[in-house]
Amino acid sequence: MTLEDFTDFTGDGDGDGGAPSEADGAEGGGDGAEGGGDGESAVDSGGVADGGSASEAPGADADEDAFAAYDATPAGSDAGLGVVSVSQGLRVAEEEEETSLKAFVTTGNRESVRLGKYLLIPYPDGERLFCRITGLEYAQEFQSDDATEIHARRQMRRDEFAERDYKFVADLEPMSVVYGEGDSMKRRMTDRVPKPGAVVEEAADDAEIKTGLKIPDDGVFLGHLSVGGEKVRTAAEPPTVDYRVKDDYADGDPLAFRHTLVAGGTGSGKTHASKNVLRQYLDDDRTYPMGDGRESRMAVVQFDPQDEYAQMHDDNPDLDDGFARRLEREGIAHGGHDDTVALVPRVANATYPGEGHRAERVEFTIPFSLARDMPWLVAGSGLNDNQYPALLTLLNRFFDNYGDSGTYSQFLSYLDDPALKEELHESGRVHEATFDAVKRRVRGVPSGVFDQDAKPITELDHTLVRPGGLSVVPTYHLPTSRQKEIVVLAVAGLLIDDKLSNDPDSDRIKETPLLVGMDEAHNFLADADNVQAQKVVQKFTEAAKQGRKERLGLFLITQDPQDVAESVFKQVNTKIVLNLGDEDAISSVNIPTNLAGKVPYMEKGQMVVYSPDNSEPVELIGLSECVTRHD
Numbered sequence: 267m268t269l270e271d272f273t274d275f276t277g278d279g280d281g282d283g284g285a286p287s288e289a290d291g292a293e294g295g296g297d298g299a300e301g302g303g304d305g306e307s308a309v310d311s312g313g314v315a316d317g318g319s320a321s322e323a324p325g326a327d328a329d330e331d332a333f334a335a336y337d338a339t340p341a342g343s344d345a346g347l348g349v350v351s352v353s354q355g356l357r358v359a360e361e362e363e364e365t366s367l368k369a370f371v372t373t374g375n376r377e378s379v380r381l382g383k384y385l386l387i388p389y390p391d392g393e394r395l396f397c398r399i400t401g402l403e404y405a406q407e408f409q410s411d412d413a414t415e416i417h418a419r420r421q422m423r424r425d426e427f428a429e430r431d432y433k434f435v436a437d438l439e440p441m442s443v444v445y446g447e448g449d450s451m452k453r454r455m456t457d458r459v460p461k462p463g464a465v466v467e468e469a470a471d472d473a474e475i476k477t478g479l480k481i482p483d484d485g486v487f488l489g490h491l492s493v494g495g496e497k498v499r500t501a502a503e504p505p506t507v508d509y510r511v512k513d514d515y516a517d518g519d520p521l522a523f524r525h526t527l528v529a530g531g532t533g534s535g536k537t538h539a540s541k542n543v544l545r546q547y548l549d550d551d552r553t554y555p556m557g558d559g560r561e562s563r564m565a566v567v568q569f570d571p572q573d574e575y576a577q578m579h580d581d582n583p584d585l586d587d588g589f590a591r592r593l594e595r596e597g598i599a600h601g602g603h604d605d606t607v608a609l610v611p612r613v614a615n616a617t618y619p620g621e622g623h624r625a626e627r628v629e630f631t632i633p634f635s636l637a638r639d640m641p642w643l644v645a646g647s648g649l650n651d652n653q654y655p656a657l658l659t660l661l662n663r664f665f666d667n668y669g670d671s672g673t674y675s676q677f678l679s680y681l682d683d684p685a686l687k688e689e690l691h692e693s694g695r696v697h698e699a700t701f702d703a704v705k706r707r708v709r710g711v712p713s714g715v716f717d718q719d720a721k722p723i724t725e726l727d728h729t730l731v732r733p734g735g736l737s738v739v740p741t742y743h744l745p746t747s748r749q750k751e752i753v754v755l756a757v758a759g760l761l762i763d764d765k766l767s768n769d770p771d772s773d774r775i776k777e778t779p780l781l782v783g784m785d786e787a788h789n790f791l792a793d794a795d796n797v798q799a800q801k802v803v804q805k806f807t808e809a810a811k812q813g814r815k816e817r818l819g820l821f822l823i824t825q826d827p828q829d830v831a832e833s834v835f836k837q838v839n840t841k842i843v844l845n846l847g848d849e850d851a852i853s854s855v856n857i858p859t860n861l862a863g864k865v866p867y868m869e870k871g872q873m874v875v876y877s878p879d880n881s882e883p884v885e886l887i888g889l890s891e892c893v894t895r896h897d
Contacts (some may be wrong), residue, residue, distance in 0.1 A: 346467040347375040348783055350387060350460050351435065358459040360438055367397065367459075369466040376434045382493040382885065384469040384478065384861075385438065387460045393445040395460050396453070396469065396478030396635055400860070401437030401595060438466075444477050451477045457825040480881045485510035486522070486843065487598045488875060489539075489886035495872055497887055508596055511840060513552065520554065521880060522547060522564070523638065523842050525810055529827040530844030535870040537574055538896055539844065539888045540783070540823050544568065545578060547781055548736055548827050549599035554779040554817060563734035568783035568821075569754050573742040574782075579606035579625035580895035589891055597775040601891035605735040609726070611744065614714025618743040621896055625738070630726055631718040632756045634677065635670040637661060640759045642801040644674075644708050645751055654797040656696045657704050674716035679791045680874040681705045686703045689717070712749045723757055727772035731780060747789070754790055754800055758782060762809045765818045779817040786827035787822040803831040805817060810837035828854035840877040858883045 348371040355366035356662070369387075371379055379399060387395040440456035451473055460557065469475050474482065475491065475498065491498045491507035499505045511519045526543075530536035544566055546552070553561040566574045581602040593600045606625040610618045611632070612768075620627055637643050637894060641661050645654060664680050665672055681704075690696035723730065730737050739757055741750040761782055764775040784790060791806055810820055822838070824830060828850045835854075843861075845868045846852050852865050857876040861883055865874060871888040875881075 277461075290865070294474075311636055317869075320608075322446060346465040347379060347385070348372050348466050349468060350462055350464045352462045353433075354435070358364065358456055359695045361520075362439075365440065367440060369436045369438055371434040371436055372468075375435075379436060380494050380496075383477060384493070384498065386444070386467050386478075387438075387464050388461060388467075389458065389464075389743060393443055393458075394474065395438045395440055395456065395458075395631065396442045396444050396474070397438040399436050400439045403435050403437075404590075405435050406434040426635065428507075429682060436466075442478050442480075444474055448473070453480060455475050469631070470500050471499075472500045472507055475500065479884060481507070482510050482512050482517075482880065483808050485513045485880075486543065487596070488543060489873060489888040490781070493870070493887050494885075495869060495887070504592070504596060509875065509881070509884065509886050511877060515555065518879060519814045521877065522821075523779075523814045523817055524839035524879070525813065525820045526822070526836055526840045527830075527835070527838045527855070528821070528823045528826070528842045528844070529846060529851065530873075531825050531846050531848075531851075533870065534825075534846070534868075535888065536823060536825070536844050537572075537785075538892050539842065539873065540785075540821075541575065541896055542893050544736070544781075544821070544887055545603060545893050546599050548603050548605075550734070554742075556777065556817070557604055558777075562777070562779055564779040564781055565731045565733055565735055566735070566781045566783060566821075567730060567737045567739065567757070569758070569785060570738050570740045571621070571742060571750065571786045571789075573622060573721040573740045573897070575736075576606060576608040576620070576623040576625045576738040576740065577622055577895040577897065578603050578736060582892050582895050585775060585891050585893070592894065593889075597888075598893065602773070602894050603736050605732060606738065607729060607732075608738050608740060609730060610725075610740060612716060612718040612720035613744050613749055613753075615746055616714075616743050616749075617762050618740060622763050623895070628726065628729055629720040630723040631720040632716050632753060633670075633722040633724055634672060634674040634716040635665070636724070636756050636760065637674075638665045638670070639763060640756065642798040643756055643759075645796075645798040645801075649704070649707055649797045651797060653700055653703050653707070656700045657708070657835050659696055660701075660704060661787035674711070678709060681708065682722070711752070712746050715749050715752050723760065725846060727764075727774050730757070731772075731775050731778050742835075752856070753782070758784065758790075758803060759773065759802075762805060763819070765816050766809065781819045783821040783822055783823065787824045788826040791831050791834050792829045795829040803833060807831070807833040807837065810834055825851075827851055830854075839879055842873070843874045843876070844872065845870070861885065 296523050348369045351370040352367045354368055357364065357366040359365050369385070371879060379402065379403060383398055385397050385399065385401045387397065389395065397555060434826040442453040443456055443458065444451060444453050446452050469478065485865050488509050488511060491509055495507060498507050500507060511521045512518070547564050547566060555737050558564050570576065580600050585600065590600060608620060608623070608625045608627045609622070610627055610629050612629045618627070641657055649657060660681065664677050668676060687698055687701050690701060691698040739754070741753055744750045744753065761775060761780065764772045765780060767776070770776040791803060793803065794800070806820070809818060813819055818837070822830065827835070841855050841857060843855050843857060843865055846865050852862050857874055857875070861874045861876070864885065871890065873886050873888060874883065875886055876883045
């Protein structure tokens with residue numbers, strides 16, 4: 267007899283007289299050992315002890331030899347995915363690397379488990395350990411049981427993998443202990459170990475999942491909880507778990523005023539996602555308490571480099587009635603926002619087409635008088651620390667002579683006066699070489715940005731900032747990046763200065779909750795060695811630090827988060843990360859390693875949210891449709 271004579275045992279164990287496998291007898295179906303002698307034969311369930319097949323034996327004999335069969339129904343049914351195992355240790359510790367928590371997964375559940383899935387393990391007193399799967403492995407039932415020739419040849423002849431030959435083990439990460447029921451459900455840090463053999467169940471209750479992950483019940487909707495690109499399903503209606511960020515003062519400041527970063531590559535859906543989030547902040551029912559006891563709606567000012575956000579004025583024609591009803595059931599604001607105004611910067615030789623929306627348009631210009639408080643607008647990228655004070659001296663002298671009505675053209679003429687240059691040089695205030703360097707930089711400012719034929723933005727504060735209103739500042743039509751930079755920084759600087767000032771020029775700006783949205787933020791808030799960049803970053807860093815008490819929030823959108831200045835970046839509390847392919851970009855957002863590894867593989871609309879003051883880090887799927895128009 268050779269190895270090839272061995273095959274799987276195929277008897278079904280029911281005592282039905284089926285034939286034994288070839289391995290149960292000798293070649294040719296003899297009684298016992300090779301040669302067909304009358305020695306002992308193996309009696310397998312459903313087999314025949316005397317040799318030959320069951321069909322050859324008389325019916326009576328077969329009945330006598332077979333096991334008795336009984337109709338029986340197993341008591342109860344399996345519950346859960348498996349049980350807590352102690353075979354490789356069972357330990358919960360303060361240090362994560364010292365924790366050892368594993369679950370044996372039963373055969374029928376093995377196909378349904380996935381990395382990241384949320385589970386519950388009950389304690390005897392009714393508390394539950396909330397955890398997630400961090401590892402999956404097949405473990406051997408016996409040492410070296412699959413490292414034999416017989417096992418290998420047997421597997422090679424099978425059509426399917428034999429699950430029963432292996433243990434399937436899941437590594438679990440404890441996240442919290444959940445206790446209480448209903449509205450009184452609470453969570454605390456993991457402080458106890460589950461019992462050996464405790465049943466491990468998939469988390470399927472909306473309240474338990476939200477409590478376990480510290481997700482608020484109310485707030486600004488971002489998306490639905492997911493694992494591996496699939497929405498988490500519960501027994502509730504709707505079956506999805508909505509993820510929201512805190513937007514009231516019950517548990518600290520609303521996260522709108524602790525700043526948000528949306529990072530995603532081209533085609534990741536970051537504009538789609540950003541529109542959906544901004545629309546929630548503009549909901550009619552969303553208000554914020556002010557220092558004087560008033561409740562006020564938020565104003566949103568969005569800088570728009572691609573002329574996309576003014577579309578938020580219009581309804582999405584692809585959003586059908588069924589989808590709209592789903593949004594209403596979940597309390598998600600949708601539909602075009604009527605109070606949307608496109609504030610269009612007027613620049614020489616540039617025309618704004620504005621064909622993609624029906625929002626109202628109002629033109630404005632940047633008055634040169636803003637340079638009095640924001641000299642970096644005309645500093646250019648070449649001024650150093652010695653030349654910048656000289657620019658301040660020149661601007662102060664100019665505005666002392668001309669007042670706030672002084673124009674950029676008049677300032678250029680002012681610098682052409684040789685007597686001014688000589689006076690400043692002889693007095694030792696500005697060296698003549700420094701004077702010439704400043705003059706060259708100021709003349710390098712693109713023409714046609716300041717003092718155009720439109721209303722100055724300083725006189726449009728009530729249009730720019732409206733409680734419950736969306737003001738979009740498009741820059742797509744501006745010919746040069748330097749023009750775009752000046753417009754965005756001038757308007758943003760105006761807003762921030764009035765928000766942070768104790769003596770603001772505009773009470774409207776000061777007294778209205780404000781969210782400043784900036785797409786392509788890396789173009790305006792990058793670290794650099796020149797004075798202009800340093801002053802801009804300094805201003806936005808100050809805004810990020812003080813914004814909480816002044817009801818000022820930053821909403822930064824970028825595909826290059828690694829280029830945003832660190833001093834601004836580290837003030838951002840909520841990070842929404844969509845697909846990013848660049849390793850430096852992924853590293854810069856500083857999200858947990860297990861989620862960072864998913865970022866390059868996420869599909870459009872999938873995102874990771876890292877907001878430590880709101881919830882545990884989670885994976886989400888955004889809405890498949892934009893709640894406003896999005897072409």
